[in-house]
Amino acid sequence: MxxxxxxxxxxxxxxxxxxxxxxxxxxxxxxxxxxxxxxxxxxxxxxxxxxxxxxxxxxxxxxxxxxxxxxxAEASPQRLYEMFEVMAELESVSVRLAARRHNDTDLERIGEAHAACEEALESGDLEMYYQANERFHLAIYTASHNGFLYEETSNMQCRLAVYRRLQLRSQGRLKDSCNEHQGILDAIVAGDGENAASLAYAHVIVQGETFSDLIASLTAMRHY
Incomplete structure (x- = not known):
């Protein structure tokens, strides 16, 4: 073992x-x-x-x-942005359904994951934040109570995992991400599916929109 x-x-x-x-x-x-x-x-x-x-x-x-x-594999910035677009759409659908269908257990799991994100932000632990961030999103997919959507969204999350992990290194991104989580959670609790979906879409698509800057900064880091 x-x-x-x-x-x-x-x-x-x-x-x-x-x-x-x-x-x-x-x-x-x-x-x-x-x-x-x-x-x-x-x-x-x-x-x-x-x-x-x-x-x-x-x-x-x-x-x-x-x-x-x-x-x-070949992966152009345009291709990656297209993948983030799809991911953002899947996330927004998941969050919209979660706002309508969640139960008490779902809210507890989402809330616990968000609290872990806040703890990681406070300690500045990037890896801890990434793991808690992953749990936060998976808990939302579960709360959608749509098995097929859960599978498809989880698969796309897996494909983009490395980019989502590394973009957390961008200056101020951990704090922004955690604040965005709070907004999404509040909208789910309020049952406001449209607002939750809009916030979730923005939360993901910004990662694709800033991807070029991210790659430039990571490449510069590699030369130090």
Whole structure:
């Protein structure tokens, strides 16, 4: 059991490191990700590297090519913005339904996740905030009480996870995100589906609108 937990943590750490290199251009589109080279660089076995690459393939950051193995996928800023547009629409539908269909358990889960976001903001813990942020959104998807919508929105969230995680590094974004969560939660509690949907759309689409600035700042960080 301990070995499996340790392997899972190593794989997750590798996945995040590789994600950031892909997003910031350290691994450009078409670059081959060699398992042996990565394993040697990070001083790990090839097993967690292989697991990390499988996760990256599931989020479509890499693709498997015949005789080449895993290579970085093409992803233009325009394509990513289009994905954020779809994500924003899915979020707004989820929130609108959650405002109409939520029960006490749903509100408790959403509220607990938001409180965890506030705690992470107070402590300045980026990773803690990201995890709580993910729980906040998943709790809203659950509160929509639409299984198909939950699946589709969760899948899109997974595909954009690395970009949503890294954009939290933008100056002031944690505080803005937490404030936006409060507005969305208040609208859900009030049963105001239209306002909740509008706030949720704005909460997500801003990430796509500022994506170019985000990439520029992350790329600059990589050179320090």
């Amino acid at each position: 301990t070995r499996n937990i340790t392997s899972s943590k190593i794989s997750e750490t590798l996945k995040q490191a590789l994600e950031e290199r892909i997003v910031t251009g350290a691994y450009p589109p078409g670059a081959r990700l060699d398992e042996t080279e990565i394993a040697n660089e990070f001083s790990v076995s090839r097993t967690p590297v292989r697991e990390a690459l499988i996760h990256l393939a599931s989020s479509r950051l890499v693709v498997n090519r015949p005789r080449r193995g895993a290579v970085v």
